[in-house]
Amino acid sequence: MLIASFKDYRVVAKMKLTDAQIKQLETDGFIIIPERFTQAEVAAIRSRLPQIFSQHHEANIIERNSGVVRTAMGLHLRDNLFAALVRHPRLIGPAQQLFGEPMYAQQVKVNVKAAFSGEMWQWHADFATHHEEDGVTLPRALNLHILLDEVTEFNGPLYFLPGSHRAGDHAAKLDNKTTSYTLWATDHARVREMAERGGIVAAKGRPGTMLIFHDTLIHGSPNNMSPWDRSIFSLIVNPVSNAYTAPTRPDYKHHRNLTPLEPLAEDCLETYVNRLRAPAA
Amino acid sequence: MLIASFKDYRVVAKMKLTDAQIKQLETDGFIIIPERFTQAEVAAIRSRLPQIFSQHHEANIIERNSGVVRTAMGLHLRDNLFAALVRHPRLIGPAQQLFGEPMYAQQVKVNVKAAFSGEMWQWHADFATHHEEDGVTLPRALNLHILLDEVTEFNGPLYFLPGSHRAGDHAAKLDNKTTSYTLWATDHARVREMAERGGIVAAKGRPGTMLIFHDTLIHGSPNNMSPWDRSIFSLIVNPVSNAYTAPTRPDYKHHRNLTPLEPLAEDCLETYVNRLRAPAA
Numbered sequence: 001m002l003i004a005s006f007k008d009y010r011v012v013a014k015m016k017l018t019d020a021q022i023k024q025l026e027t028d029g030f031i032i033i034p035e036r037f038t039q040a041e042v043a044a045i046r047s048r049l050p051q052i053f054s055q056h057h058e059a060n061i062i063e064r065n066s067g068v069v070r071t072a073m074g075l076h077l078r079d080n081l082f083a084a085l086v087r088h089p090r091l092i093g094p095a096q097q098l099f100g101e102p103m104y105a106q107q108v109k110v111n112v113k114a115a116f117s118g119e120m121w122q123w124h125a126d127f128a129t130h131h132e133e134d135g136v137t138l139p140r141a142l143n144l145h146i147l148l149d150e151v152t153e154f155n156g157p158l159y160f161l162p163g164s165h166r167a168g169d170h171a172a173k174l175d176n177k178t179t180s181y182t183l184w185a186t187d188h189a190r191v192r193e194m195a196e197r198g199g200i201v202a203a204k205g206r207p208g209t210m211l212i213f214h215d216t217l218i219h220g221s222p223n224n225m226s227p228w229d230r231s232i233f234s235l236i237v238n239p240v241s242n243a244y245t246a247p248t249r250p251d252y253k254h255h256r257n258l259t260p261l262e263p264l265a266e267d268c269l270e271t272y273v274n275r276l277r278a279p280a281a
Numbered sequence: 282m283l284i285a286s287f288k289d290y291r292v293v294a295k296m297k298l299t300d301a302q303i304k305q306l307e308t309d310g311f312i313i314i315p316e317r318f319t320q321a322e323v324a325a326i327r328s329r330l331p332q333i334f335s336q337h338h339e340a341n342i343i344e345r346n347s348g349v350v351r352t353a354m355g356l357h358l359r360d361n362l363f364a365a366l367v368r369h370p371r372l373i374g375p376a377q378q379l380f381g382e383p384m385y386a387q388q389v390k391v392n393v394k395a396a397f398s399g400e401m402w403q404w405h406a407d408f409a410t411h412h413e414e415d416g417v418t419l420p421r422a423l424n425l426h427i428l429l430d431e432v433t434e435f436n437g438p439l440y441f442l443p444g445s446h447r448a449g450d451h452a453a454k455l456d457n458k459t460t461s462y463t464l465w466a467t468d469h470a471r472v473r474e475m476a477e478r479g480g481i482v483a484a485k486g487r488p489g490t491m492l493i494f495h496d497t498l499i500h501g502s503p504n505n506m507s508p509w510d511r512s513i514f515s516l517i518v519n520p521v522s523n524a525y526t527a528p529t530r531p532d533y534k535h536h537r538n539l540t541p542l543e544p545l546a547e548d549c550l551e552t553y554v555n556r557l558r559a560p561a562a
Contacts, residue, residue: 116469120506153434154481159506188397192508200435200507223504225401225440226481227473 015093029165030213037208044272059252066117074252089263102260118224128172128184135246145211156224162198164218296374310446311494318489325553340533347398355533370544383541399505409453409465416527426492437505445499
């Protein structure tokens with residue numbers, strides 16, 4: 001099922017971004033691609049979550065107030081479907097197209113933001129953490145998301161600050177106080193400046209919608225007080241040539257394994273989709 | 282400047298709701314009236330806030346995490362402009378039109394929801410608190426709001442559950458844990474049921490927009506992580522015939538004074554508007 005070489009995947013049109021999408025990613029720092037994954041594929045991905053969330057596992061991060069899972073990490077090492085998903089051509093294809101060099105799986109997670117209790121993520125750009133904590137030199141990592149629920153204005157969508165990825169270094173400070181997951185939060189003055197200039201865009205869409213955004217794009221998300229869950233799969237890939245130099249955080253926060261991700265076939269989730277369709281024995 | 286009797290205000294068309302508005306209020310439990318107050322009036326109201334917020338006053342309730350003012354209460358007893366505003370015909374006119382009997386000012390406040398730090402208000406219907414805490418018999422109070430900032434999806438708008446005011450008693454329990462202001466929060470199962478049936482409506486609008494909603498309407502609001510403040514003036518009026526029977530909360534949470542609010546003239550804020558326009562001495 002493996003495609004033979006890095007070059008082969010380039011012929012599969014569905015994996016590639018259009019010129020317009022590449023241009024928008026350069027301009028805004030993010031793109032939103034509606035329903036890039038099918039509802040059947042999303043259902044297969046979602047079907048693995050209850051078992052993962054129920055594990056007492058250090059890579060399951062818990063909401064401070066409600067005690068429910070906020071984010072479940074290291075998923076490709078914990079579940080076969082996610083081992084395939086991190087090699088999915090619709091994720092790896094665009095990454096390879098943009099960077100043209102081998103990439104490794106830096107972080108693999110599902111952010112949950114549960115109904116009624118999901119807490120906010122402070123404004124931040126991932127690179128602040130990757131640089132300060134992991135010793136990554138350049139902001140070349142790419143964040144690839146798949147919405148696993150319908151995301152609306154009410155259930156805690158990601159907020160992007162368009163163009164903020166091109167504004168140079170963002171002042172940031174370590175925030176281990178206001179939310180349940182420590183990160184380098186962007187200075188409020190910078191957030192205000194970027195929002196006044198380019199507004200805020202909420203990344204909404206049907207399940208299966210894909211988001212791609214740059215390592216220096218400022219983003220965050222509000223709490224979810226709606227009765228609707230909001231789960232998102234997130235894969236961060238980074239060029240092997242730009243790997244961590246300070247492996248201080250746990251492996252599930254920045255994986256040590258630098259093996260390049262080689263794209264699988266377009267139908268690589270089919271086994272799991274079919275398993276869900278099969279009648280109960 | 283006082284209108285002579287309760288009957289006189291009925292002739293002033295601008296104070297009255299249309300039949301369509303009354304019908305919508307009956308059906309949905311709320312109405313949103315764009316820019317019912319002018320930008321000059323809003324500016325005059327806003328100009329009083331810095332001084333009020335800077336007071337060390339028991340009726341200034343502080344956000345648990347950030348320490349900024351979350352809500353400032355009892356305002357008609359603290360500032361002359363607000364003493365006029367609670368008698369404004371565009372607020373009292375509709376209330377009298379709907380109830381046709383004398384109303385008193387039960388609660389008078391500005392809810393702030395400051396940029397970056399404004400915290401959520403849990404789902405609740407005001408009547409749960411008015412009934413349980415204050416011994417109000419029937420859900421006849423009316424909540425009259427004026428947006429003092431532009432309210433968008435990003436700065437913590439009120440969320441309404443349409444039709445929830447007609448669903449009978451809402452199960453609720455006292456919440457003095459998850460937010461900075463104790464209230465009777467609506468049971469999550471009820472919120473889910475109402476949202477599945479009627480959706481959620483976010484009350485957005487330009488400054489000066491007016492909201493009217495019923496005492497049993499379920500509402501709440503998410504945190505404000507945007508760089509934009511979101512202040513709302515709120516007046517709760519209640520028929521004198523339906524007054525509190527258990528005056529246990531502080532006066533600023535439910536005022537003891539049952540003097541009926543008699544509407545002032547349409548231009549009753551003009552003094553304050555002009556004062557703002559006057560050149561500095």
